[in-house]
Amino acid sequence: MKSFRGPATSRTEGAGFFKGAGGFGSPVPFLIPALLIVFAVLIFPILFAFFVSLFEWPLSAGAGPRTFIGLGNYVTLSRDPGFWNSLWLQLGFIFIAIPIEMVLGFLAALLLNREFRGGNLVRALLLLPVFFLPVVSGMTWRFMLQPRYGALNNLLVALGAPPTTWLAQARTAYAAVIAQDVWRMWPFVFMLMYAGLAGIPDELIEAAEIDGASYRQRVFSVIIPVLYPTILTTLLLRIIDALRIFSEVYVMTEGGPGMSTTLFSLYTHRIAFGHMRMGLSSAMAIFLLILSILFAVTLVRKNLSLDELEQRGGGR
Amino acid sequence: MILTLSSRRKLITVAIGFFAGLILLIELYPIGITLLNGFRRDIVILSGQGFSFDQITGRSYEMVFANRQYMAGLWNSVVVGLLSTALSVSFGAMAAYGISRFRFAGRNVLAYSFLVFRMLPQMSLVVALYMMFRAIGLRDTIWGITLAHTSFNAPYVIWLLIPFFITVDRAFEEAAMIDGCSRWKTFLLVFVPLARPGLVVAAVFSFINSWNEFLYALILTGVRAKTAPVAVSGMIGGEVLTWGQMCAASSIMLAPVFIFTLWMQKYLIRGISVGGVKG
Numbered sequence: 001m002k003s004f005r006g007p008a009t010s011r012t013e014g015a016g017f018f019k020g021a022g023g024f025g026s027p028v029p030f031l032i033p034a035l036l037i038v039f040a041v042l043i044f045p046i047l048f049a050f051f052v053s054l055f056e057w058p059l060s061a062g063a064g065p066r067t068f069i070g071l072g073n074y075v076t077l078s079r080d081p082g083f084w085n086s087l088w089l090q091l092g093f094i095f096i097a098i099p100i101e102m103v104l105g106f107l108a109a110l111l112l113n114r115e116f117r118g119g120n121l122v123r124a125l126l127l128l129p130v131f132f133l134p135v136v137s138g139m140t141w142r143f144m145l146q147p148r149y150g151a152l153n154n155l156l157v158a159l160g161a162p163p164t165t166w167l168a169q170a171r172t173a174y175a176a177v178i179a180q181d182v183w184r185m186w187p188f189v190f191m192l193m194y195a196g197l198a199g200i201p202d203e204l205i206e207a208a209e210i211d212g213a214s215y216r217q218r219v220f221s222v223i224i225p226v227l228y229p230t231i232l233t234t235l236l237l238r239i240i241d242a243l244r245i246f247s248e249v250y251v252m253t254e255g256g257p258g259m260s261t262t263l264f265s266l267y268t269h270r271i272a273f274g275h276m277r278m279g280l281s282s283a284m285a286i287f288l289l290i291l292s293i294l295f296a297v298t299l300v301r302k303n304l305s306l307d308e309l310e311q312r313g314g315g316r
Numbered sequence: 317m318i319l320t321l322s323s324r325r326k327l328i329t330v331a332i333g334f335f336a337g338l339i340l341l342i343e344l345y346p347i348g349i350t351l352l353n354g355f356r357r358d359i360v361i362l363s364g365q366g367f368s369f370d371q372i373t374g375r376s377y378e379m380v381f382a383n384r385q386y387m388a389g390l391w392n393s394v395v396v397g398l399l400s401t402a403l404s405v406s407f408g409a410m411a412a413y414g415i416s417r418f419r420f421a422g423r424n425v426l427a428y429s430f431l432v433f434r435m436l437p438q439m440s441l442v443v444a445l446y447m448m449f450r451a452i453g454l455r456d457t458i459w460g461i462t463l464a465h466t467s468f469n470a471p472y473v474i475w476l477l478i479p480f481f482i483t484v485d486r487a488f489e490e491a492a493m494i495d496g497c498s499r500w501k502t503f504l505l506v507f508v509p510l511a512r513p514g515l516v517v518a519a520v521f522s523f524i525n526s527w528n529e530f531l532y533a534l535i536l537t538g539v540r541a542k543t544a545p546v547a548v549s550g551m552i553g554g555e556v557l558t559w560g561q562m563c564a565a566s567s568i569m570l571a572p573v574f575i576f577t578l579w580m581q582k583y584l585i586r587g588i589s590v591g592g593v594k595g
Contacts, residue, residue: 244437
């Protein structure tokens with residue numbers, strides 16, 4: 001039931017510019033503090049980063065003059081093997097870790113989406129890895145992968161394999177970074193999928209069952225299509241999150257050995273605070289920013305609608 | 317669901333129980349060893365020997381509590397968390413109120429921009445923030461890092477609160493305004509008390525966001541304003557021989573997060589749907 005004070009009526013009442021829903025007061029004073037914060041610590045830094053990216057800008061004054069080079073930093077990046085390396089590592093990370101997380105999370109949600117003893121406890125405990133501090137997670141994984149006393153090697157040695165220096169070799173270090181992320185984040189996918197599944201009406205699945213659909217058909221022809229918006233939201237959230245991964249990897253490997261786990265943020269960090277080249281690192285920051293905005297805007301436009309929220313909540 | 321045979325049903329239940337147990341074992345093992353190693357001596361951990369109850373000791377905790385750097389970090393984390401939460405929740409609640417109670421040109425664009433801002437990678441902003449803060453003397457100050465944390469918390473709070481606010485009935489506010497209350501008085505005296513559950517959730521989540529945050533703290537703070545995650549990561553340095561202390565220090569960091577997580581369970585989905593988990 002929609003009340004008379006629902007959004008549909010207020011829209012016509014207060015259609016004017018900056019006019020209140022009840023024609024009373026103005027939203028501007030309510031918005032100003034948040035807008036000031038956003039300007040000071042988001043918009044201005046973005047503009048400033050773009051400005052800096054047009055310069056050869058060494059951090060310390062003694063390291064050389066500050067010179068305007070236009071888009072020179074962007075050209076430098078396009079020829080920098082370190083940049084491409086970090087981009088490939090980042091894309092590889094997204095294309096390997098996220099599909100695994102999505103599949104694991106979805107399958108677990110399917111399996112655990114029923115009543116069983118201790119079900120609530122299992123679901124609650126599964127939340128803990130998601131909220132495990134990233135820094136602590138990186139440290140714990142670094143510990144588990146230690147060649148001499150780490151748990152994984154203890155297990156392998158007990159099984160008769162030689163101890164491996166996981167984080168000292170390029171390939172295994174990269175795999176470990178991915179494993180860490182999968183371990184921590186598939187339960188995140190699970191949470192969202194589980195909530196999505198719980199929202200599917202039982203009758204829908206029962207109807208399919210009565211029509212003789214096999215379990216596989218029910219999953220592929222009923223559950224996945226109905227769950228599609230949730231799947232898409234989750235995927236986009238994971239991509240946006242994966243684009244900014246830093247602390248876990250920084251603590252686990254510091255981007256090494258060599259450049260083998262220098263994901264995008266780690267390389268930006270290295271250029272800025274290792275090589276002290278603020279202009280070049282700002283160019284990377286702008287690149288990352290544009291990439292993230294593309295995904296974020298897609299997510300926001302596809303999945304979050306103010307009007308829809310109001311349709312659901314406004315009538316109450 | 318229609319079930320054919322009760323024996324088949326039992327089998328499925330057993331299989332699922334087994335499967336759930338296995339998942340939990342894998343997912344909780346790293347957390348478990350972190351909590352456990354906080355209570356073991358470094359020498360025991362480094363020797364790689366198995367666990368037995370006589371290894372348990374509070375030694376690492378004693379050393380962590382005596383570690384000034386870490387304790388200062390912990391204190392800074394609490395202060396920054398509280399300040400940034402206070403700023404984000406008050407400004408965020410006002411903005412969310414403005415968005416959910418008024419209709420104005422550009423309202424949708426504004427609301428969506430807040431959400432997009434929330435999702436920007438910290439790395440894309442931190443270089444500029446570092447240079448700005450250095451220029452105006454905010455680097456390595458509590459206020460600097462608080463402001464940086466507010467940059468992701470305020471947009472987050474706005475989007476966490478909008479759905480809460482929409483469900484609060486306008487009738488009370490309208491009655492108050494008819495009785496002659498100004499918008500501000502109505503907001504503070506009528507609306508805020510009604511919206512308190514949402515505000516609590518928003519406060520808890522922004523505190524956790526700030527508590528867990530690492531990158532801004534790493535770059536924007538130094539000796540004075542260093543927060544606990546940076547202090548913990550500083551313990552690694554080279555070949556670590558103090559795992560016990562690191563695990564104890566980490567466990568102290570984890571405690572509030574886990575408590576809040578379990579307490580806020582029913583709001584978690586909403587909490588993570590508006591911008592993932594902050595690293």
